[in-house]
Amino acid sequence: MIPVSTTRPARTHARVLRADVRVALDGATDTVTLHGPVSSLVLRPVRGALRTVLDRLGGEPLPDDELYEGFTPAERVRAAALVERASQLLAHSVLSGDEAPLRRELVRLEQTARDAGYEPAPVDTDAAVRLSRFAFCRSRDGVLVLESPLVKFRAVLADRGARELTAALGQPVAAGRAGEGTGLGPQESLDVLAHLIGAGFAEAAGPDGTFASDTEPKLRQWDFHDLLFHSRVRSGRYDGIFGAVYPYQGEIEPRPAVKPVPPGEAVDLYRPLRRDIDARDPSLTAAIETRRSHRTYGERELTAEELGEFLYRVQRVRVHHTPGADSPGADEVISRPYPSGGSLYELELYVTVLRCAGLAPGIYHYDSYGHRLVLVNDAEVDRRSLLNVASRSVGFDVRPDVLITVTSRFQRMAWKYRAMAYATTLRHTGVLYQTMYLVATAMGLAPCGLGNGDADMSARVLGLDYLEESSVGDFLLGTPGQDPAIAGDPGPEWHMVNSPEWSLPGEASFAP
Numbered sequence: 210m211i212p213v214s215t216t217r218p219a220r221t222h223a224r225v226l227r228a229d230v231r232v233a234l235d236g237a238t239d240t241v242t243l244h245g246p247v248s249s250l251v252l253r254p255v256r257g258a259l260r261t262v263l264d265r266l267g268g269e270p271l272p273d274d275e276l277y278e279g280f281t282p283a284e285r286v287r288a289a290a291l292v293e294r295a296s297q298l299l300a301h302s303v304l305s306g307d308e309a310p311l312r313r314e315l316v317r318l319e320q321t322a323r324d325a326g327y328e329p330a331p332v333d334t335d336a337a338v339r340l341s342r343f344a345f346c347r348s349r350d351g352v353l354v355l356e357s358p359l360v361k362f363r364a365v366l367a368d369r370g371a372r373e374l375t376a377a378l379g380q381p382v383a384a385g386r387a388g389e390g391t392g393l394g395p396q397e398s399l400d401v402l403a404h405l406i407g408a409g410f411a412e413a414a415g416p417d418g419t420f421a422s423d424t425e426p427k428l429r430q431w432d433f434h435d436l437l438f439h440s441r442v443r444s445g446r447y448d449g450i451f452g453a454v455y456p457y458q459g460e461i462e463p464r465p466a467v468k469p470v471p472p473g474e475a476v477d478l479y480r481p482l483r484r485d486i487d488a489r490d491p492s493l494t495a496a497i498e499t500r501r502s503h504r505t506y507g508e509r510e511l512t513a514e515e516l517g518e519f520l521y522r523v524q525r526v527r528v529h530h531t532p533g534a535d536s537p538g539a540d541e542v543i544s545r546p547y548p549s550g551g552s553l554y555e556l557e558l559y560v561t562v563l564r565c566a567g568l569a570p571g572i573y574h575y576d577s578y579g580h581r582l583v584l585v586n587d588a589e590v591d592r593r594s595l596l597n598v599a600s601r602s603v604g605f606d607v608r609p610d611v612l613i614t615v616t617s618r619f620q621r622m623a624w625k626y627r628a629m630a631y632a633t634t635l636r637h638t639g640v641l642y643q644t645m646y647l648v649a650t651a652m653g654l655a656p657c658g659l660g661n662g663d664a665d666m667s668a669r670v671l672g673l674d675y676l677e678e679s680s681v682g683d684f685l686l687g688t689p690g691q692d693p694a695i696a697g698d699p700g701p702e703w704h705m706v707n708s709p710e711w712s713l714p715g716e717a718s719f720a721p
């Protein structure tokens with residue numbers, strides 16, 4: 210097949226200042242500052258042709274011959290250098306084939322990362338083309354945009370024909386026919402395709418008829434949502450507002466640092482004494498080196514005293530900071546035994562008690578301020594539902610003494626952080642897991658973190674609003690049994706490396 214490249218690219222490829230860029234001119238010093246959503250650019254001195262090109266960029270999208278019209282070769286070189294420098298604050302536009310003033314902007318590509326760049330791709334009219342598996346459309350600032358975690362541009366689908374062409378790319382279609390019925394002319398469709406393929410939103414099938422986003426081994430192993438999440442929770446690839454910016458300050462009240470205790474019967478928990486724990490705890494190294502995941506449990510029941518000690522050492526509130534005259538405007542925060550970004554401590558624990566001496570079976574909220582358990586659900590069927598999901602994660606019917614559901618009060622994080630709030634919550638969940646593992650190990654109990662739980666079902670049985678507070682982690686706890694994976698020889702396929710003696714319990718460990 211003979212590749213047919215798009216024609217008239219210079220006439221249909223235009224540049225324009227992004228709509229979200231503000232231009233500030235200081236006439237006294239000939240300084241122009243371009244204020245973008247996340248970065249600004251100061252240009253100095255801006256006179257003559259440079260001033261003209263900036264004025265033109267602030268109007269309708271213009272192809273190069275109109276952008277630099279009337280310039281001497283030297284002026285054109287300097288103006289092109291300015292356009293290059295301001296690239297992140299400019300958009301690429303694909304224009305219809307009409308002459309001005311009928312000419313329309315079909316698609317606008319806005320750069321979302323500093324190091325972005327693309328060339329329109331040659332398009333073979335017979336080639337099958339399709340959207341990348343990672344591309345998606347959404348409404349942003351009232352317009353339909355096409356985005357992808359693989360692409361450092363955002364395509365604003367300005368024109369109805371471009372929107373319909375994009376929709377047609379939901380399934381493989383011959384490039385030359387993709388624009389049929391969209392209102393775009395054949396050449397206009399090819400122009401838009403050249404940019405969408407060149408940037409990476411769409412792809413042409415390979416010689417075997419497959420698409421790279423389906424078959425290339427690295428891409429194949431990325432789930433759509435995982436790659437999108439990864440691309441947005443670290444700064445650099447996307448131009449959204451990022452970090453501790455308090456986006457809702459003055460508009461929405463922050464959630465209190467301590468969750469209001471839900472209504473229900475409350476049970477005061479045992480409070481361990483620090484000196485007793487100091488006297489019997491193993492060393493930190495002994496706890497770290499002997500920590501294991503346990504999935505079977507002993508004949509002895511967990512006791513309410515052990516559960517009280519465990520929760521106290523893991524999750525109790527140990528400091529409460531209520532901002533006053535000394536720190537006006539500061540966040541209301543608390544402290545717990547593990548670290549938390551911004552001291553926001555958005556995680557809550559719910560304890561499903563299945564077998565515990567001194568505590569009735571039931572699903573309890575842990576009141577970490579009052580160190581109490583508050584009964585939120587006593588239905589046996591709901592305990593079983595939670596346990597069934599945990600059993601699926603483990604691969605067999607587990608019978609822990611308690612199942613701990615970790616929830617997040619999402620708006621605690623989102624009130625302060627943009628883009629990274631949920632990612633930080635997942636990090637906190639990991640921090641909490643390790644704290645639970647180590648405290649359980651130090652106490653001679655049997656811990657196991659789980660990788661999955663049913664956030665909808667647990668929200669229902671815990672009486673929570675899914676969007677306000679729902680589960681992000683699940684953890685099993687019980688008394689240790691004879692776990693064949695732990696006791697004795699692990700088998701010939703396991704090879705101890707780097708100081709095997711480190712994993713043996715020290716003399717001082719496991720007193721209880």
Ligand SMILES: Cc1cc2nc3c(=O)[nH]c(=O)nc-3n(C[C@H](O)[C@H](O)[C@H](O)COP(=O)(O)O)c2cc1C
Binds near residue numbers: 501503657
């Ligand atoms: C985040 C996380 C998720 C886990 N998910 C599961 C799980 O769903 N099912 C399970 O049986 N074990 C789960 N585990 C336990 C791991 O399988 C275990 O930590 C790993 O095999 C290493 O063994 P060890 O903990 O005994 O050193 C999880 C552990 C973590 C930290």
